[in-house]
Amino acid sequence: MSPVLLVLGATGCAGRGVVEAAVAAGRAVLAVAEDAAALQALRQQHARADLGVLAALLRSDGDAAALAEAVRRRGRRLEAVVAAIGGEGACGRLLDQPAEVLRSTLDRDLLPHLVAARHLFPLLPASQRTRYLLVGGPGGSYPWAGYGHRSIAAAALRMLARVLHEEARREGVRVQLLSVDAPLRGADDDVHACAEWPQAAAVGRRALALLERDPPVRGGLPAIVDYAASAALTSSEVEVASSAPARSAPPAVRAAEVASRTAPDVPARDLQDARDLLDTLRSLPHPGHRHDEHS
Secondary structure, three states: OOEEEEEEEEOOOOHHHHHHHHHHHEEEEEEEEEEEHHHHHHHHOOOOEEEEEEOHHHHHHHHHHHHHHHHHHHOOOEEEEEEEOOOOOEEEEEOOHHHHHHHHHHHHHHHHHHHHHHHHHHHOOOOOOOOEEEEEOOOOOOOOEHHHHHHHHHHHHHHHHHHHHHHHHOOEEEEEEOOOOOOOEEOOOOOOOOOOOOOOHHHHHOOOOHHHHOOOOOOOOOOOOEOOOOOOHHHHHHHHHHHOOOOOHHHHHHHHHHHHHOOOOOOOOOOOHHHHHHHHHHHHOOOOEEEEEOO
């Protein structure tokens, strides 16, 4: 039997995008999530595909060990793992919320990645092509106004990816993080989605492309790959994008930021007015996060 791609968080927005892309490419997939009913709906959606489902928790080392054992019992060799683990959280200033909010966010969005990697690495074949791909959401590089707790978790995930990237080399596993610094669009009828958000299916295709990428002859694969909605960016656009705030910020914020950085001949008073406007826009509420979910 052909090896399978293991997708963690398969019923979340990003996870469904990965499953959709993998099924379309003819891959065998084992989808894992907490919600058994959502997994069954996913399997019915792709009834003709080689798609297995497995309901499992990933909240502790014990959960991860049980998942690894369940995967072993299925008798299918793993070719790669995509971990699209995460959840949704309420909006609010970090200083206005109890410490438990941050603690629960880390328990939900960060620690499951660690326990999963610890117990799934031994199931992967040791080779230069073996991949373990994490999928991360907004706020890891710049604070996300109103979602500071999620920004902290996203930043921690970036560092976790770097650590696992280095440590897993000894085991022949190539770990990378696909960092998507914007919420995702899933179903076309999602009234809360913004047109500028990337499609979950497009992110899924990018994830598969990373899994298939051969390592360079010299050097190595980067620990973190930032998702770009367009692969045809010009050098000037890349330069602006690399210094701009998180793409999950509202369009008016990004426009004001770019204007303040790319107009050196504008009078200082006008630049200060633009920065004041930018600060005001940043304080406005932002639509809820819809990147990755447990279920």
